[in-house]
Amino acid sequence: MELESARLIGMALAAGLGVLGPAIGIGLIGNGAMQAIGRNPEASGKIASNMILAIVFAEALGILAIVVSFIIKFV
Amino acid sequence: MHESSIHVVLKAEQLGTLFGLPITNSLLMSWLVVILLSGFAVFFRHTIKLIPGKLQTSIEWVFGSALDYIAQVLESKKLAQRFFPFLATIFLFILLANVLKFFPGVGSVGIYHGAELLPLLHAPSADLNFTLALAFIAFFTIEIAGLAALGFFKYSAKYVNLTSPINFIVGIIEFISNVGRLISFSFRLFGNIFAGKVMLVVIAAFAPYVIPVPFILFEVFIGVIQALVFAMLSLFFIKLAMMAPHGAEAH
Numbered sequence: 001m002e003l004e005s006a007r008l009i010g011m012a013l014a015a016g017l018g019v020l021g022p023a024i025g026i027g028l029i030g031n032g033a034m035q036a037i038g039r040n041p042e043a044s045g046k047i048a049s050n051m052i053l054a055i056v057f058a059e060a061l062g063i064l065a066i067v068v069s070f071i072i073k074f075v
Numbered sequence: 076m077h078e079s080s081i082h083v084v085l086k087a088e089q090l091g092t093l094f095g096l097p098i099t100n101s102l103l104m105s106w107l108v109v110i111l112l113s114g115f116a117v118f119f120r121h122t123i124k125l126i127p128g129k130l131q132t133s134i135e136w137v138f139g140s141a142l143d144y145i146a147q148v149l150e151s152k153k154l155a156q157r158f159f160p161f162l163a164t165i166f167l168f169i170l171l172a173n174v175l176k177f178f179p180g181v182g183s184v185g186i187y188h189g190a191e192l193l194p195l196l197h198a199p200s201a202d203l204n205f206t207l208a209l210a211f212i213a214f215f216t217i218e219i220a221g222l223a224a225l226g227f228f229k230y231s232a233k234y235v236n237l238t239s240p241i242n243f244i245v246g247i248i249e250f251i252s253n254v255g256r257l258i259s260f261s262f263r264l265f266g267n268i269f270a271g272k273v274m275l276v277v278i279a280a281f282a283p284y285v286i287p288v289p290f291i292l293f294e295v296f297i298g299v300i301q302a303l304v305f306a307m308l309s310l311f312f313i314k315l316a317m318m319a320p321h322g323a324e325a326h
Contacts, residue, residue, distance in 0.1 A: 053304075053307065057259075059263070063262065064266060066266055066270045067266045067269065067270070070083075070269070070270075070273065074083055
């Protein structure tokens with residue numbers, strides 16, 4: 001297998017599999033936040049800002065996977 | 076790169092050297108952001124009146140609510156006033172850098188070197204040097220804030236904890252995760268902006284006419300959120316660093 005096709009496959013795999021985990025994680029965080037808001041609509045401001053914070057942590061790992069895939073293809 | 080028509084660069088192109096240090100186009104654009112921010116600050120300073128006009132009222136409102144939020148998180152007005160310049164500067168700097176990159180001319184106006192275009196301006200947050208520098212500044216501020224609040228021995232007792240083997244390992248893990256914040260801060264900002272830039276380039280290569288507009292809107296939103304997140308995370312980590320070590324409080 002030549003280097004170019006290996007790079008393409010590596011980039012696709014890194015991006016695709018890498019964002020699988022964070023996507024599920026963000027969904028779970030959103031689920032927890034929605035349930036908490038449903039139980040206590042008055043605290044929705046605090047819950048929403050904490051949710052954004054947790055989502056940012058999970059998203060950072062997904063972004064790491066995307067950056068790795070770009071490095072594979074373009075460097 | 077190779078024969079693809081989509082031109083994506085991971086490293087900002089170098090424009091020249093100044094006293095032996097390379098000057099890249101993203102450095103040029105971050106200087107532009109600094110000049111714009113400080114110019115606006117100097118201009119605004121001269122127009123402050125006792126009975127405020129619209130601009131002064133809105134800026135006072137934004138700064139006041141940010142200061143209140145920081146005071147609420149840090150639980151002390153004095154500490155909030157001490158850290159407010161740092162957090163607000165980080166937020167405004169990243170915000171302006173992220174919003175300015177959508178102006179026409181950034182990335183397209185440049186010098187021709189043979190057949191390749193060398194852009195004069197390049198989004199600073201899409202350069203890892205910029206985000207790494209900001210991450211270092213935030214990291215040192217967090218550590219020094221913790222050291223100043225707790226004193227050297229109490230602060231290092233959080234990481235070098237010799238009371239029991241488990242606590243020792245936990246201390247080491249906490250120390251490593253503190254240093255890991257450098258990576259996470261820089262790569263979060265860099266990855267978000269860079270991935271957005273590549274997405275926009277790809278969409279513009281396929282459907283250049285009306286389709287990119289909602290995506291550009293989305294990227295502006297992401298840029299604002301990332302600036303907010305950087306400042307908020309620094310705030311939370313400062314609060315965490317100033318808390319007493321684990322054994323001293325009941326969990």
